[in-house]
Amino acid sequence: MRITVLAGGVGAARFLRGLKAAAPDADITVIGNTGDDITLFGLRVCPDLDTVMYTLGGGINEQQGWGRAGETFGVRAELAAYGVGPEWFTLGDRDFATHILRSQLLASGRPLSEVTRTLCERWRPGVRLLPMSDNPVETHVALDEGGSGRTVHFQEWWVHLHAKAPATAIIAVGAEQAAPAPGVLDAIGGADVVVFPPSNPVVSIGTILSVPGIRAAVAAKTVVGVSPIIGGAPVRGMADACLTAIGVATTAAAVGAHYGPDLIDGWLVDDQDKSAADDPALAGIEVRAMPLLMRDLPATTAIARAAVDLALELR
Amino acid sequence: MRITVLAGGVGAARFLRGLKAAAPDADITVIGNTGDDITLFGLRVCPDLDTVMYTLGGGINEQQGWGRAGETFGVRAELAAYGVGPEWFTLGDRDFATHILRSQLLASGRPLSEVTRTLCERWRPGVRLLPMSDNPVETHVALDEGGSGRTVHFQEWWVHLHAKAPATAIIAVGAEQAAPAPGVLDAIGGADVVVFPPSNPVVSIGTILSVPGIRAAVAAKTVVGVSPIIGGAPVRGMADACLTAIGVATTAAAVGAHYGPDLIDGWLVDDQDKSAADDPALAGIEVRAMPLLMRDLPATTAIARAAVDLALELR
Numbered sequence: 001m002r003i004t005v006l007a008g009g010v011g012a013a014r015f016l017r018g019l020k021a022a023a024p025d026a027d028i029t030v031i032g033n034t035g036d037d038i039t040l041f042g043l044r045v046c047p048d049l050d051t052v053m054y055t056l057g058g059g060i061n062e063q064q065g066w067g068r069a070g071e072t073f074g075v076r077a078e079l080a081a082y083g084v085g086p087e088w089f090t091l092g093d094r095d096f097a098t099h100i101l102r103s104q105l106l107a108s109g110r111p112l113s114e115v116t117r118t119l120c121e122r123w124r125p126g127v128r129l130l131p132m133s134d135n136p137v138e139t140h141v142a143l144d145e146g147g148s149g150r151t152v153h154f155q156e157w158w159v160h161l162h163a164k165a166p167a168t169a170i171i172a173v174g175a176e177q178a179a180p181a182p183g184v185l186d187a188i189g190g191a192d193v194v195v196f197p198p199s200n201p202v203v204s205i206g207t208i209l210s211v212p213g214i215r216a217a218v219a220a221k222t223v224v225g226v227s228p229i230i231g232g233a234p235v236r237g238m239a240d241a242c243l244t245a246i247g248v249a250t251t252a253a254a255v256g257a258h259y260g261p262d263l264i265d266g267w268l269v270d271d272q273d274k275s276a277a278d279d280p281a282l283a284g285i286e287v288r289a290m291p292l293l294m295r296d297l298p299a300t301t302a303i304a305r306a307a308v309d310l311a312l313e314l315r
Numbered sequence: 316m317r318i319t320v321l322a323g324g325v326g327a328a329r330f331l332r333g334l335k336a337a338a339p340d341a342d343i344t345v346i347g348n349t350g351d352d353i354t355l356f357g358l359r360v361c362p363d364l365d366t367v368m369y370t371l372g373g374g375i376n377e378q379q380g381w382g383r384a385g386e387t388f389g390v391r392a393e394l395a396a397y398g399v400g401p402e403w404f405t406l407g408d409r410d411f412a413t414h415i416l417r418s419q420l421l422a423s424g425r426p427l428s429e430v431t432r433t434l435c436e437r438w439r440p441g442v443r444l445l446p447m448s449d450n451p452v453e454t455h456v457a458l459d460e461g462g463s464g465r466t467v468h469f470q471e472w473w474v475h476l477h478a479k480a481p482a483t484a485i486i487a488v489g490a491e492q493a494a495p496a497p498g499v500l501d502a503i504g505g506a507d508v509v510v511f512p513p514s515n516p517v518v519s520i521g522t523i524l525s526v527p528g529i530r531a532a533v534a535a536k537t538v539v540g541v542s543p544i545i546g547g548a549p550v551r552g553m554a555d556a557c558l559t560a561i562g563v564a565t566t567a568a569a570v571g572a573h574y575g576p577d578l579i580d581g582w583l584v585d586d587q588d589k590s591a592a593d594d595p596a597l598a599g600i601e602v603r604a605m606p607l608l609m610r611d612l613p614a615t616t617a618i619a620r621a622a623v624d625l626a627l628e629l630r
Contacts, residue, residue, distance in 0.1 A: 042419030072389045074408030075415065082416055082437050093389030093408045100390065100415075101397055104357030122397050 001026045003308065004191035005127075006218070008033050008204025009048040010065035011228060011236055011294075013055035015197035018300030020056070020126055023308055028127040029187035031214075033199075034112070035132075035139035035172055035207035038155045040089055041079060043099040044106055047155075048204065049116055049131060050098060057123030059094075065236075068094040088160040113181040130187065132208045135178035139203050141245070142169040154203060163238035167245035170202055175210040180217075188217040193311040195304075196225035196264065198235065198292065201255050202242035215263070224266035224311040225259055226303060227252040230292055231272045257281035266310040268292065268303065286314055316341045318623065319506035320442075321533070323348050323519025324363040325380035326543060326551055326609075328370035330512035333615030335371070335441055338623055343442040344502035346529075348514075349427065350447075350454035350487055350522035353470045355404055356394060358414040359421055362470075363519065364431055364446060365413060372438030374409075380551075383409040403475040428496040445502065447523045450493035454518050456560070457484040469518060478553035482560035485517055490525040495532075503532040508626040510619075511540035511579065513550065513607065516570050517557035530578070539581035539626040540574055541618060542567040545607055546587045572596035581625040583607065583618065601629055 003026045005016065012030075019028060032049045039045070047066065054060040054068060061067045071092030080087055091099070098119065105115040111134035120129055139154035144166040151171065157163055188194060199205050205225075209215045228239055229252045240250040248258045252273035256264070261284030269276045274289035276282060288310055294300040318341045320331065327345075334343060347364045354360070362381065369375040369383060376382045386407030395402055406414070413434065420430040426449035435444055454469035459481040466486065472478055503509060514520050520540075524530045543554055544567045555565040563573045568591035571582040576599030584591045589604035591597055603625055609615040 041415050042422050043415065072387050072408065074387045074389060075412045078409045078412030079416060082412065082434070084416060093387065093411075094393045096408075096411070096415075097390045097393030097397065100356050100358065100411075101394060101399060107357050119397070 001193070002029070002191045003027070003193050003195060004029045004031065004187045005195045005197060006031050006033075006199070006205050006208045007048065007052055007197060008199030009036070009051040012048075012197040012199045012204070013052045013060070014065070014294050014300055015226065015304060016052065016056060016127060017297060018294065018302075018304035019195070019308070021297060021301040022305035029183075029191070030127045030129045031132050031184055031187065031208055032129060033132060033204045033208050035137050035203060036154055037136070037138065038089070038153060040086070040091065040099075041084070043096070043103045045091070045099050046102070046112070046131070049129065050095070052129055053120060053123045053125055056125030056127060057120075059123065068092055071095065086156075086160065089155060111181070113183065128183075128187070130183050131181050132184060132214065133178040133211050134181045135174060137172050137174045137178050137207065137211065139207055140171045140173050141167045142171065144168045158238070163241035167241065170242060170245050172207050172210040175207070176212065178211050180211055180213050185213055185217050188214070188221060191221055192315070193308055194218055194221045194223040195307050195311065196223065196259070198226045198228035198294070200228060200237060200239045200242055201258060202239065202246055219263050222311050222315045223264045224268065224307045224314070225256065225264045226268045226307055227255060227270065227273065227292060229255055229273075230270040235293065252276050253279040253282055256285055256287065261285050265314045266307075268307055268310065286310065316508070317344070317506045318342070318508050318510060319344045319346065319502045320510045320512060321346050321348075321514070321520050321523045322363065322367055322512060323514030324351070324366040327363070327512040327514045327519070328367045328375070329380070329609050329615060330541065330619060331367065331371060331442060332612060333609065333617075333619035334510070334623070336612060336616040337620035344498075344506070345442045345444045346447050346499055346502065346523055347444060348447060348519045348522050350452050350518060351469055352451070352453065353404070353468060355401070355406065355414075356399070358411070358418045360406070360414050361417065361427070361446070364444065365410070367444055368435060368438045368440055371440030371442060372435075374438065383407055386410065401471075401475065404470060426496070428498065443498075443502070445498050446496050447499060447529065448493040448526050449496045450489060452487050452489045452493050452522065452526065454522055455486045455488050456482045457486065459483045473553070478556035482556065485557060485560050487522050487525040490522070491527065493526050495526055495528050500528055500532050503529070503536060506536055507630070508623055509533055509536045509538040510622050510626065511538065511574070513541045513543035513609070515543060515552060515554045515557055516563075516573060517554065517561055534578050537626050537630045538579045539583065539622045539629070540571065540579045541583045541622055542570060542585065542588065542607060544570055544588075545585040550608065567591050568594040568597055571600055571602065576600050580629045581622075583622055583625065601625065
């Protein structure tokens with residue numbers, strides 16, 4: 001079975017662990033969001049790709065869900081001593097090595113998809129990890145500052161401002177000119193099942209879908225999504241702030257309706273959101289309720305299995 | 316008093332500590348060798364500039380004479396886990412921060428001289444540190460392999476091969492096209508005294524002198540050198556291998572004669588080499604003998620004071 005997953009960071013990475021356990025013989029391709037990527041200190045940082053790679057490769061800091069286990073922070077402290085920032089973006093020494101190597105390979109002219117494959121030769125994540133595009137796409141956030149028109153890089157809004165500054169729009173800068181990375185459209189087209197893990201529907205899945213060609217390719221397949229919203233709040237992260245910025249309510253039903261029946265065929269919601277099954281806004285989408293909290297690997301495996309089973313049922 | 320010093324790495328840095336103590340009110344400019352510079356993992360590493368900067372700025376690893384005090388090696392271990400090298404060149408995490416920042420500033424289009432000034436804003440070495448050139452000059456070593464013609468980067472020969480592979484030539488690649496960095500010729504021309512510390516006469520001082528314009532500017536001044544050779548052996552490092560490669564004997568007299576009376580006016584040798592004063596090869600050079608081992612700051616200060624005093628005497 002071939003399964004293709006559009007993935008953000010922490011939530012997707014944890015879901016993928018469950019998916020690998022639920023479908024150990026499946027051929028899984030992960031299309032990672034690169035809209036959060038940022039150049040810091042001249043080095044290219046790809047937070048979502050790395051979170052997936054480290055998590056599935058056994059190198060993740062389990063407690064925080066991102067970054068490396070057993071980190072030290074010598075480089076960062078030293079850069080701060082030089083008075084250069086940003087200090088709000090934490091990079092550990094082990095993580096720096098990844099960014100140094102990635103930047104070196106990119107500077108030698110290799111595209112991000114090839115560089116990601118090289119990094120994965122070490123991590124062996126057990127999935128094929130592809131960036132959504134080899135072209136730079138940067139998620140920017142327009143701040144609600146009385147018409148100042150100021151936009152900031154997603155990471156500045158998310159990490160520095162903790163998504164507390166109200167946003168009026170979220171823009172995938174460069175997306176219109178971007179092309180799907182080699183293998184992306186084939187992985188979608190050739191998939192038996194496409195799954196949206198409980199990633200941020202705006203800045204993770206939404207950004208991937210903004211790359212020309214990807215949305216149409218996904219829409220042509222049987223797609224099941226897992227709601228990132230449980231009981232009116234994101235399980236992790238600040239998806240509510242992103243949803244508010246694009247005028248979507250922070251409910252499982254509203255997110256399912258935002259994807260819409262043209263894109264998804266099935267929608268997994270948590271038991272406490274089971275009333276979504278009767279929501280007319282979700283007409284044409286098969287809604288199923290089950291416990292969606294990924295509290296451990298068995299729970300996560302059950303969620304992933306339900307998503308795949310529902311997709312196979314809906315084919 | 317204005318003193319200009321041509322400097323390699325460890326020996327020069329230690330000498331400069333003594334010089335600052337010997338002439339606390341002097342305006343000291345250090346012209347650093349950049350022929351040892353190397354790009355590793357896409358980052359520009361300037362070993363001699365950094366050794367001077369860290370030593371005078373209080374950040375050096377005193378035991379080894381290079382690198383940072385209190386280092387950790389997280390980045391390096393991680394790069395090794397990725398299978399990328401070279402592993403023979405040790406870079407610590409604190410040191411990596413310097414190279415990351417330097418590379419970022421260079422990539423933004425700033426010349427090395429300006430970048431070095433920025434780095435020194437933190438370290439406050441108490442001297443003006445200038446690279447010999449903003450243009451890349453790389454010291455390469457031709458190996459004696461039966462006419463293979465193979466040349467290697469100086470660092471590969473020095474650090475990896477421990478200078479044990481016999482060399483037939485040492486070439487400053489790019490020197491002919493290089494120009495002195497801004498301020499270099501003025502610092503030499505405006506100096507009351509030019510001093511050669513006990514640096515490697517071939518790959519440190521020799522490389523600096525290979526930049527067009529520098530040798531002539533130095534030759535026009537009163538110059539005193541401190542012999543890096545004591546009793547027929549280098550005090551530190553493997554200068555003997557470099558001298559052999561260019562056909563110069565490893566003696567204080569031979570090195571003084573190699574510089575020659577056109578370049579230097581005075582030559583400080585160790586007491587055990589005092590017979591050099593009578594060596595006809597040193598005709599035209601004022602030779603003085605004294606203890607030259609830089610065993611501590613007072614001893615080093617005495618050597619630096621003697622060099623400056625001799626230069627003032629010979630003006």
